[in-house]
Amino acid sequence: MKSKNETRVRRARRTRAHIRVLGVPRLSVHRTGQHIYVQLFAAEAGKTIAAASTVEKIDGLTGTSNVDAAKRVGALIAERAKAAGVTKVAFDRSGFKYHGRVKALADAAREAGLEF
Structure with missing residues (x-):
């Protein structure tokens, strides 16, 4: 039987293959x-364009593993992506369920101007 992480990684690989197309x-x-991390990768090169996470100092953050922190990180990545000239992206949830912190991050990034 496969572990929980192995099945998550398998789902992520399938999604990434579709995004590559x-x-x-x-x-x-x-x-x-404890944390949530988000990176924006270039389509063809695979290079990191922008990144944000709860590890960096964000003003007024009460905790790093809650929905509020995820919202702040989502808004931050959208701001950095727009500064790099990117507005349209494909959302890669890395095999995680689309609810809770992952959903909060996605919604905040959309509100801040990213399209996906």
Whole structure:
């Protein structure tokens, strides 16, 4: 039997293969028990265009593993992506369920101007 992480990674690989065909920058999310990380990768080169996470100092953050923190990180990545000239992205949830912190981050990024 496969572990929970192995099945998550398998789902993520399938999604990334589809995103590669689309040819748009990929907004990748990684969630741990304590933090949430998000990176924006270029479509063809695979280079990181922008990144944000709860590890960096964000003013007024009460905790790093809650929905509020995820919203702040979502808004931050959207701001950095727009500064780099990117508005259209493909959302890569890395095999995580689309609810809770992952959903909050996605919604905040959309509100801040990213299209996906």
